Amino acid sequence: MLFDIGLLLNVRIQLGIILAVFCGYWIKKFFFRTETGKWKSPFAEDSRKPLTPLISDHAKRDETMKRAFTKKLANEKKWDAIVIGSGIGGLSTAALLSKAGMKVLVLEKHYKCGGACHTFRDDGYEFDVGIHYVGNFIRPTLTRTLLEQISDGQIQFAKFDNNVERLMLDAMSPSRREYTISSGPDAFENQLIKQFPDEAQGIKEFFRLLKRAYNPRGTMAWFATKLLPLWFNKVLQFFGLPRLLSDFYALGERSVKEAIESHVKNKDLQFLLSYSTAGFLAPPSRVCLSTMALLHVHCCEYGSCYPVGGASEMPYRIVPVIERSGGRVLMKAHVSQILTEGGKVVGVRVGNKENSMVDIHAPIVISDAGMQNTLLDLLPERVAKKSPAWPLMKTIKPSYGNISVFVGLRGTPEELGLTAQNIWIHNGSDLQKIVTESVAAPFQDVLAKPYPSFFLSSSAAKDPSWKNRYPDRSTLSILSTAPYSAFSQWSGPSTKKRGDDYNALKNAIGQNIIEQVTTLFPKLKNAIDYVTVGSPVTIEHYLSTREGGTYNMEHDMTRFGPEQSALLRPESGIEGLYFTGQDVITCGFASCLYSGFLCASVILKKRYRLLWELFNLHRKLYGLPEGRNDLFF
Template sequence: MWLVVVLVWLLVMAAGTYWYLFGKPSPFSMESVRPPGSLELDQKKRDTVLKQGFSLDKVPENLDAIVIGSGIGGLTAAAVLAKAGKKVLVLEQHDQAGGCCHTYIEKGFEFDVGLHYIGQMHENSLLRIAMDQITEGQMQFVKLEQHFDTITIGSGEERREYTIYSGKTEMEAHLKKQFPNDTKAIEEFFKFMKLSARKTHYLATLKLIPQWLALFLLKSGIAHLASSIFRHSGYSALELANSLTSNKDLHIIFSYFFYGVPPRDSSSVINALLLHHYKRGAYYPRGGGSEIPFHIIPVIQKSGGNVLVRAHVSRVLVDKDGAACGVAVRKGQEEVEVKAPVVISNCGIFNTLRKFLPPEIHTKPEVQDRLNMMKHGKGSFLVFSEKMLKMKDPGFGCKSCMTILAMVNYEWFEEWKDMTVRKRGDDYMEYKMRFANKLFDWACLHFPKLRDKLVFQDVATPLTNVHYLGAQRGAMYSSEHNLDRFHAEAIARNRCSTPVKNLYISGQDVFSCGIAGALHGGLLCASTVLDHIVYIDLLLLKMKLKRKKAKEMAKQSKKQK
């Protein structure tokens, strides 16, 4: 009798698991991807997509979800929900959609705000497949030269330069040529990179399975038996580097993608993933970073949703049961309420739980516990410079853009935080230009010809990022990516759902920073809202595409014979 009960229970569990993983229709399909069209260069036509201002008549009826913030994390979550048949409204406080993917034009020059280049956009990579799905194949990426980065250490006679190459085998081989005495250390680091890349989905799974189960697997040691990634994620980048070599220059290269956290306080796994991200090449979107929101927005609109800008969300509406049920949008001196059964915030955990929720909610212990898991990230300081390069023909020239990014403390600029943007006075202008000039002088030490070519310069401080991006304390990479955040147990607890029912988090605060990190935050959020792991759909689609590619290559081989 007991055997029958156990067998029936196992059968029910197996059937339930199968239904959860595969029983719901996939939001993705090969058929939804179209050949990319020509670039839209008419700015007025682009503005009708990227700069559609908020008004009540543009808000769709019977919304399924509202997304606060139109960064890549918010747009990804919205697009996946839209492809699943949901009607989604995305609200952006700036006058242009895109977050760090938006571009702006100043005095005839166009600048990318946050996207410099992106990795893992090679054919049939998981990230490329996801990008193709949320843009329906309209994004085109240009692969950068194999030598895509240079690291300069020291100055004067002590200056050393190291070049970073992309390539499945070339990245490692090229580093070995530059560090012939540390080939073993480089081999071990690249093994660790491969482990991190192949097993990161285990860490993501901690956010998708029930929290009690994730914590049970970790605390019981079962998870650690399955993979060492759970231990390594809480291992600092400096500890890893020290275990491999005493060469300080190589230490820097192993963790040179700086996001405001020194190697002693950053996760070895995250640092390894950032370098691995470019192993198969660095890519730039043809047409600039704003092409990404430009092509995601129509996907959201296709299911009856919309993306509206100049929509200042002042608070999340909470019903009598303490569940999120919409948002209030500030319109002049008034507030307009927009209702939906699901609210997704792409504005960071501090804005979401501290700024948007009423005091009686955000002071609750469970909300405070969630906030205490995170720390504020470093502020970002950017110098945008345009150079005019003259050609042999005196009638022609070409423009070149340079962005200098440095991490700074928000407190250095805090005294001007309550002043209106572009009206903060001469003291503020002189103060920020001292930073900008120092950074530009430093750049000219490495590229002396820059100084004579400079025709325009613009500067963004943490206060600029607060105003235009809604970035908490001007942190473009959102909350600090410190070591505590990437211990396996913290990863399991820091998920898309929040202590407030029907309120979810998307973007960089879900897993990691950058365009790719925020996009994955959107995929994780959509999986949570839909109660369906969309990564499985992406992996199945990847297998189909690989089979299709293999058949095409086989046909081509037969023709050549």
């Protein structure tokens, strides 16, 4: 029998169905009504412009990317909103509000704009620090339309090779195995069925679960909990409706490890199905199936791509949209405090020295600095405790950080064998054990043998504009997890002032990793021209994350349940203060882009109406999506 009629006799389910009908009416009445307010729609018209040539002149780019804070610039006009942080969450919020007519001031602590989207140059090389790949922005989806409208349509992307990922297991042992991950609809699933025919049924069942988890209807319910009033969320949770109506929440209760092991038995196959969880910097037992499914469809089902001109093209093309409406994006602006009066946010303070502090006032402050930094460091505790998210500040830990090894190479990508792929190197074949030991084992034990695992990416091979910008040179970015505790003693001093012991430790790790890389890829050994190594305290310094976490809050299962998701929302619960960035949704470029969208929709009092306006513009530009999966990813 396909449906158990007895379920309808359950009183709780009956009440839930009645409530669901009421929800539909209530949402339509209050969220889809036409608002007439001070601010116009950011999507009132198509703001794309004819594509302009790539700007490779560093001085010209720095005029936008490195405009320094001054008291005069900060107080040159009355601001409608202030954004703390210039990551993609902060910039997307600021751009949408600017397109609606607001004058927005963005304040960035770093000397360069962009957060994890920025790049750095040294000794004739350029490196990306956070954007090594993004999901498919080639297809006409709502996500691409959103990005086009806040960047004048100037950001172009290059698609990866069809074999988007390459994995090595037991990489430094005689039993090394190598696999590639194919991109395209159902390509990975079909590839695995050919490679592991005895596990065909389990593979099909697992991918069926993934498709349920990333169904747009379910992910829309996830977004909805972040916009619905908290009291309403609590009513829905009481009746169990989030898990009943959304597969994202229903399947989010299952870990990737449990789901895979219940379907397939082959150890290499289990590794291949779970490999992408390493991108969340958590072991498979602590990553929920739903978030893994989103990553799979965004980057594997339809392939990954890379911004032409490098990761800094994103902030470089968004900043002019903010400034066109009278806004500013200023660097070297360390916000030390959010100003409050009577429990209401009224502005920010830049600087922490009495003779140089500058107070800037605005009725709206948006934090892209992370919820923990905002509530624990920037606000008085008596005010911060008013936020419904306050209890989560102690229950959700910061994410793990990275060891980053940046390598400059003499020679072109073609000469060195570098490809437009992501390469995952693992010294073992048990991902759960590898990830756990890399952050939990005594660090000296980790250094005494081949480094457990790392990720390789070459922006030189992925970016078609690279050969014109940096002829006869290539780069390699190598990332791996590392415990903050091994470096915490050096968290205070600024870069280049942490002493010989710090440099010796991080360089020993870098050398360990480079020796493995050059063993696996011999062409690189004699081409190495430049090496620098970053640690979790490097991330802590430049991105201001707690404990050097790459992703602010940890991406484990508890964070993505309906109760926690409802609290991790744009509205802070403190009048005048809003959140954007990866804490609102999840890590990744597209997720941060949507965090800005959700934040702007609340501030503009449009909520779901703004999504409808984006959809209408998308429909005019590209027609109706062919299927539900063409909506977002």
